């Protein structure tokens with residue numbers, strides 16, 4: 053029978069350990085995890101990009117629920133363990149859940165230190181440790197106000213940057229004379245301070261907080277020297293303490309952290325400690341790289357091996373967009389040390405390498421950090437650098453007379469050189485995995501080797517390795533840019549529009565560094581759609597960024613005339629409607645009248661100038677635009693259904709009309725066509741539509757992702773629902789999901805293929821909360837979308853579109 | 868022939884990054900206003916298959932034809948990129964927003 057492994061804490065360290073363990077010994081343990089946080093394992097070091105809006109929580113999840121299910125792991129979310137009983141080998145959580153173990157791993161991480169100054173209990177005083185902290189910050193922020201961050205270390209500065217990005221003004225208070233003094237020398241600290249000041253972050257050093265002012269809410273921070281700084285929020289990022297109390301109460305040996313030996317074992321042979329809560333050879337680590345190394349050792353141990361952990365050297369990078377900073381080892385000055393310094397003020401580059409006995413013992417790089425890995429490698433190996441001494445500071449590319457080609461530098465690295473610090477992945481492993489598994493994209497390399505999968509600062513190196521290994525087969529820009537005006541792909545652009553709350557085309561182009569002054573005919577319509585879709589009611593549609601059809605609400609024809617297609621709800625019409633159409637056709641001499649493939653009538657060959665008058669007449673008969681031109685809802689085809697047909701099971705005509713009336717006017721990434729058939733004979737051809745419904749006795753089978761144009765493809769089944777109301781809700785939710793994720797001009801079947809049918813089914817059929825949320829957002833956006841464009845234009849909107857600005861008679865022209 | 872200018876209206880009659888057309892006895896002329904309020908006048912007739920260029924999307928100093936996406940420089944009238952062809956351009960004046968064009972090239976061609 054499988055042994056019972058219980059883990060307290062579900063952070064990054066045990067997450068990695070389990071991956072290694074399941075690799076080595078699947079099924080050896082039955083695993084139970086208790087996690088105080090109410091969620092799965094996520095990449096804590098990426099909280100800063102979430103705070104700044106560059107990533108979302110979904111982006112940083114490491115293991116999703118399926119992963120736990122797949123490995124048979126029981127994960128108790130939101131269950132904080134309050135007691136370990138070593139005699140009965142039982143752990144118990146505050147909420148009463150308990151579990152017995154054969155082996156126990158304590159991985160409780162650290163908790164942030166809160167300085168107990170008066171006012172520290174106010175609700176807007178926050179630590180910076182987990183997703184809840186970030187959510188609270190974002191709740192308070194709302195794009196305005198002033199934040200004071202206490203602590204100018206790595207975390208404090210990342211928090212400051214994130215809050216600034218979210219639109220707050222930010223002041224950082226730091227006790228020491230220079231920021232990040234544990235990682236940076238004063239020169240680099242100065243450069244960093246300047247760079248942050250340029251980003252609008254104020255930094256006050258030698259600032260000793262006396263108290264936080266405010267009665268119910270934070271109002272200001274008072275310093276010992278009497279200065280008072282107004283504040284709506286205070287973030288304390290002054291340090292962390294290993295969470296070892298639980299172990300201590302259980303009588304396990306604890307120093308600062310939980311004391312472990314080289315096998316990660318505590319003073320109790322069946323209890324191990326891992327991660328920031330552990331103390332190994334007197335050191336408690338606070339970065340993931342060493343934790344991952346020890347996680348591997350523990351996995352080895354738990355699967356019967358005898359690996360040993362011998363401690364790690366660490367290096368630091370700051371994750372503030374646009375700031376390149378690297379620091380490793382010991383960089384204090386001393387009589388027995390030499391230093392080599394390079395400064396390039398114009399480029400803002402500063403490099404300092406500290407040597408002792410001809411060996412690198414520390415390095416601080418600012419502005420240009422590509423050689424960080426190289427110095428760090430020599431530091432760890434204790435390489436004798438006397439030979440390189442005079443070119444050392446210029447970096448690896450300059451060694452051995454080689455040209456300054458970054459690829460050459462990477463090519464020159466030995467196979468066991470570490471590329472990804474976070475995950476301890478060396479060059480040889482990456483190269484051989486690329487070759488063995490035939491990997492061609494960065495995402496695949498991340499998935500298979502973990503390289504560049506954590507903090508991402510080594511991505512450049514990994515990409516260079518890929519292009520070295522694959523040659524031309526590797527296209528680093530595997531994302532296709534939206535168009536020549538940008539390097540960003542559609543998804544990136546959409547994400548950034550939301551994250552940075554960009555609400556106009558000029559704002560998008562400015563913030564995302566468009567390469568042209570006002571875009572092109574490819575990107576502008578795409579951006580216009582994304583903005584319409586993301587900011588309903590707020591964004592003002594930019595007609596000049598729409599294709600002519602969507603600008604004049606008719607379809608341009610080969611001779612420059614237009615076609616007019618009114619809505620015929622669900623394909624049903626009446627004598628009065630037909631009569632009105634006939635009258636319009638006569639009155640305006642419309643040359644062709646045709647039934648479309650979408651169950652309605654098309655009037656072709658209308659002169660542009662006549663359009664408003666044609667619409668005015670059609671409007672009087674109750675017609676609205678059929679939007680036969682729109683990247684939006686087009687038609688809902690129906691069959692006669694239970695009203696007439698001897699096989700009809702439900703009112704397919706009624707449902708089709710209801711859907712069309714509910715969904716008309718909505719803009720979508722590409723056109724959207726629906727159909728409802730009353731029975732599986734499927735006379736409305738619902739199974740080749742973007743979204744289709746097949747009615748059956750027991751309800752409604754919802755289909756999606758069909759195609760019958762350039763490609764032909766039968767639909768996929770989304771799922772069955774019982775009532776018409778449900779059908780409407782599910783279809784609207786699906787449409788909204790597509791609206792939010794689809795790339796411009798990407799039909800629903802292509803989108804579905806890209807994101808995965810299961811993912812869509814999961815979110816729409818199984819996750820009621822998500823479905824409701826999508827549905828609500830659809831309803832909200834319809835409030836602004838359901839305006840008949842024809843009647844708007846009949847009443848004078850965009851008059852300029854339909855008339856020449858001047859008519860010059862032959863007299864004038866001939867003069 | 869002299870460069871005589873005929874008034875056609877005001878710059879505000881044209882949307883920014885947009886166009887209007889002017890009808891003449893010799894065909895339509897498309898008048899453009901760019902994002903930076905520069906104005907241009909060219910033939911409203913694409914040399915490819917006659918698309919109305921005044922219905923195209925205006926970007927920078929160029930327009931994309933609504934029918935098959937050829938792109939023309941508003942300054943030179945030349946097709947951009949791989950496509951070959953050109954449209955006539957007309958001299959245009961902007962005096963405090965009052966626009967006038969010279970039809971010299973139009974009438975010349977028509978003669």
Ligand code: SRM
Pocket residue numbers: 607608609615617646647648649650651652654680686687725759760761762763799
């Ligand atoms: C009028 C109509 C043909 C007809 O006389 O029946 C028609 C006409 C055009 N279709 Fe269509 N399609 C018409 C039904 C269809 C259908 C059948 C259907 O809707 O059940 C399809 C196959 C299903 C589908 O949507 O894929 C269809 C697949 C296409 C495609 C291929 C789309 C694709 O992604 O595969 C295009 C090209 C495009 O959109 O890029 C297209 C494009 C066009 C355009 C807009 C071409 C253009 O860019 O100018 C035509 C406009 C003519 C006009 O001014 O009305 N039309 N077109 C039909 C109008 C339906 C309506 O009432 O709104």
Ligand SMILES: Cc1cc2nc3c(=O)[nH]c(=O)nc-3n(C[C@H](O)[C@H](O)[C@H](O)COP(=O)(O)OP(=O)(O)OC[C@H]3O[C@@H](n4cnc5c(N)ncnc54)[C@H](O)[C@@H]3O)c2cc1C
Pocket residue numbers: 060061062063064065066086087088089096097098099100131132133134159160161162180181182207210295298326327328329337338339340341343369371474507
């Ligand atoms: C904002 C931020 C940025 C960072 N940036 C970097 C970086 O760039 N590079 C880097 O290397 N490191 C960085 N770190 C540090 C890195 O995140 C940590 O070193 C790492 O997450 C520690 O992993 P862990 O598993 O030991 O603990 P954690 O990831 O902290 O996980 C511990 C978990 O245990 C839970 N827990 C605690 N007590 C109990 C209990 N009694 N019962 C049940 N559950 C409990 C906690 O809720 C928590 O979820 C950063 C940290 C933060 C907060």
Ligand code: SF4
Pocket residue numbers: none
């Ligand atoms: S199939 Fe559609 S796009 Fe092609 S000619 Fe017919 S109407 Fe036009």
Ligand code: FES
Pocket residue numbers: 913914915916917918932933934935936937
């Ligand atoms: S008619 Fe202008 S591109 Fe074809």
